[in-house]
Each structure stands twice: as structure tokens, then as C-alpha cells.
Amino acid sequence: MVAIKAKKLLIVSAIIATFIFSTGLFLGYALDGFRENEILSNIKQNELDTESFILEQQFLDELGGDKCEILSERALTLQPTLTEIGRQLGRWQNSDFKQDEFNYLKRKYFLTEIRFLMLIETLKQNCNSDYNVIVFFYKIDDDTSKRQGYVLDEITNQNQNVIVLSIDKDYTQEPLIDILKSNYDVIEAPSLVINGDTVSGFIPEEDLIELLD
């Protein structure tokens, strides 16, 4: 009789435990979905903004006028969304679920970044803007890369005209990244491409400020 009771209780416990455990799993899954949507909506917003920016550029080309001032201001408004998307993706990195969705968003993010980079370069050439553009090649789960990331966060917080674009050095699904890498002679991570010049290895905050000046 005792044996039957124990068996019954064990089965009931297993069922309840499974229920709670799956609730936890489901919660994790739902939270991942929630994040995916958030990143996706940020990317969409950024795409719209970029499109509108390009149109504005063409419009001003047609009509003339002091386009440089307007465009420089516009370009800067695109930067924060990009940084935010990068942060969200970074936080999501070790997610248990939705690896495919994550990869899709990551690729999309890199493409958006590269497009933004090209826009800024055009702007610099045509308008003599004084932007500092840093392309940051990092490596996932690498402590030096992380430290470099914190330094760059700090630099962008302090300086309005520094634009940082971070790119996963080992990301192979996007051929454009390979082109960028060979173009800038990037081999290791972290590497910073500061206004077109490549510097490899960790750069402390003070040295970086000097390099930018």
C-alpha cells in the first residue's frame, strides 16, 4: 500500500514538475520572441529613416540649397538607433532559442551598418563634415574585444561627432564583411578602423582620444 502511494506521488510530482519546467521554458521562448520583435521594429525604423535620408539627399541635389548642414544633422539621428540595435543583439547573443532568427537579424544589422557607413563616407567627401568614423571589428566572447567595446561606448557618450559601427570579424554569412576586412587589412580582433586607418589590438581611452584628434 505504501509502495502504491509512493508511486502515485512520484508520478504526480513528475507531472507538476514538468508543468512548471515547461512554463519556464515557454517563458524563455516568449521573452526571446519579445526581443526579436523589438529588434526587428528598431531595424525597420532605421530602414525607413535611412530611406527618407537618401530621398532627402536626392531632393536637395535637385533643388540645391545648403544641403550639407541639414544632412549632417540628419545623419547623426540615425546613429543612436543603430547603437541600440547592436546592444540588443549583444544581449541576446547567448539565447537558447531562435538561433535562425537571431542570425537573420544580425546579418540585417551588419548590412544596415555598412549602408550607413557608405552614406557617411559620401557625406564626408561632399560636405567636408568633421565626423570621426570608427569601424570596430570584434570577436564574440573575447574579453579584449569586450573591453574595447566599453571604451568605445564611453567615447561615443562623450563625443557627439564620433560614429562607431561594430562588426563581428568572424561572421561568415555576409560576403560584404569579407570585402570590408580585406579592404581595411583587418586580420585580428579587436581592430579599429579610424577614419580609414586600421589599428589592431586594444586601445585605451586616452590613446583613442589622441588618435581621434
Next chain:
Amino acid sequence: MEISMIALWGISFISLFLSIFWLLLLLTEEDRLLKAKKFKKHPKISIIVPAHNEGHIIKQVITSLLNLNYPKDKLEIIAVNDDSTDNTQKELKSIKDSRLKVIYRHPGFIGKAAAVNAGIPYAAGEFIGVLDGDTPNISEDCLLYMLPHFKNPKVGAVIGAMKAWKPKNILEKLQWFEYLISTLTRRLLAILGALYVTPGGSFSLFRKSLLDKHGYFDESSLTEDLEMAMRLQHLHYDIKLELNSIAHTKVPNTVKAFHAQRIRWYRGWLQTLFKYRDMMFNKDYNFLGMFQMPISLIIPFFLVIVALTISYNLLKQLYAAIVIFSIVGMDAIHSYLSFKESLLFNTSAIILPMIVVLAIGVYLLNKAQNYLKESWKYPIATIGYFIVYQLILSSYWIAALFHEVKRSKKKW
């Protein structure tokens, strides 16, 4: 997905499963736990107290036994002084009571099991009680509560509840909680006929005829009380726990003494498990053989994996936090918080079960305190008990296992 992740999932599931099991067992049996039966007869009882250098406390132990609520002519106390070098003998001799018999073993320390065995031939009782020489307080009515269980001829032994005696430092307070919880789980194990300990610290009563027939305590065992309980289970005798009988026993108050005690316990348990390995996965032994014995072997390994994973992650986090602070100073708080957030978000499959496990743990501890007429105290030790204590115990367990493996290798 990483292997460590799957291991963590497995552990969180198993601990969830076990906590729910204990909780359900408690909830379905609650009204039976404290129920006491009346017993009209007063059979003769002999209580054996082994003592080795317990001079500072032995008088209290014997006095609390002499004060038991039981007919004077039916109770005898046999104190076995096992080659004490302190004033134990003097203290024992100073107690004037015809019910106390003192056996002085000298020279040559023989150990607790042998000391109890040395006392048994002098015992005239139908039942033999064993109380450790460092258990200075026992409830007056304990015999009246414990004896009725023997009405069932299949019951070979009855043990009482055990509390830590006057805990002062943090180590003793941690053990205070451990003893409360373990008394409750033992009570629940007894319901399932799977109680496998008869500690002298909690006061244990044995049927003397069984000891005569199946042998006294095993003097080669590191934990003779465990061995005796498993022997009784092996012979299909039942062991009961009476919550209304409460003994207070001294617990190790230094890390060194605690270390020695736990290594001895766990090695003793491993040896006993090995000795009665035929019970493992044996259907004849129901819950004990099919569930309790295997799980007691597996759980510590799981806990150690959890301990390693958690401390690795904590160290990694700490390192990251230090790095951020050293680079960007106070602004780091923002990045650090987002990091913590990500940790929480990513592992809700582990966090949620763990919250449930913790809640059940607190509930069970609260119940144990109610049954043993205690209230919440020692807040810091409470937190310590739930967070680190289990992990410390598990590491001792693993250490004991290594000891045993090394020892058996030498033998080969």
C-alpha cells in the same frame, strides 16, 4: 546548445521534482505526523550512554535521562565510560541513583559502537535505548511517545526528533536548520517505510530481541547507527520517527570538527550502501531500494555541478564588472545592469523552477519549525542554509567518495 546548459536544466528539473514530492507527501500526510498513541504497558527499558571525554556535559545527559517520565523500576541507565582522560568518571560517580550503572572501560579507547556493545550484556530491558554522551537534553515524555510504535511487531526501532543544542556560531546555526529539515524529511521517509538512520544523537530505541538475534552494532563501521538501521531495513523491519520526542545534541562548532564528522558520515554511508548493495534497485525494498538509495548517490554530483557552474558564472560576472569599472568608472552601472538583465532573461527555464524550489524549501522549514515547536530565528544562517550550505555538504560528499575510491584502490 551547450552541455552545461543541459546539465543545469536537468538539475533544476530534478530538484523541482524532489521538492514537489516532499511537499505533496507532507500535505497528504500532515494530520498523521504528530498523532500520538497511548500505551498502557510499561516494559523495561535500558538506555545505554557511550561517553568519551564528555565530563563537561555528561552529568546533564544522565540527569535528563533520570528525569524521564517513566516508572522508576522499569528504567535503567548504563553509562559506558570509554577510556575518558578527563573528569567523566568523577562526574558519573557523583550521581547517586540506583538506576544508573557505570561501566568503566580502561585502558584502551574502543569507539562508540564497541562502547554501546559493551553495555548491552548488562541491559535487562526489553528495549534498548541509545543516547549519545553529548546529547544533554531530551523531552521528559519521550518514552511514552516512542514505545507505542512497538505494538506493531514489524517495527524494529523508533527514533526521536533531533535538534542542535544551543547553537552559538554560524556553523552551529547552519546545522540547526539542517537538523530541523532532516528531522522532517526523516519523518516523511518513515511514512514510506524508508527511514534508514537510527542516530544516538536523536535518541533511538531498539527491540533487544532483534539485537540478540541479528547481532549488536558493527564495530568496523564508521557510522554504526546507519549500519544498524540499514541492517534492520535489510531484514524488512520498519523504523519509525516520533516527532513528540525531541533530543538536543551538541553539534561540531569548529570547521575542523565539522569536516571530520561529515567525511566520516559520508564515508560511512558509502560503506553501508556498498554493504547492502543488494537492496539497490531491488523491488522488495520499495521506496528505499528503488528511489531513496539511488537518489542519495546521485544528488551530490548534481549539486556539485550546480556549484561549479554558478561560481564560474559569478566569477565571470564579477570579472566583467571589475573590468567595466576600471575602464569607465561609475557609468558602468548601466552596462552592468543590462548584463544582469540578460542573465535573468536567458535562463528563465532555470530561474522559475529554482524560485519554486526555494519557496517549497522555506515552506518545509516553516512546517518543521511548527512541528518541533520552534519559531524563525538566525536570519543570516537561514539565508546561508538555503544558498550555500547544500553545496558545502555536497562537496564533503564528493570528498568522502574520493577517499573511499582511493582506499579501495589500495586494497586491490
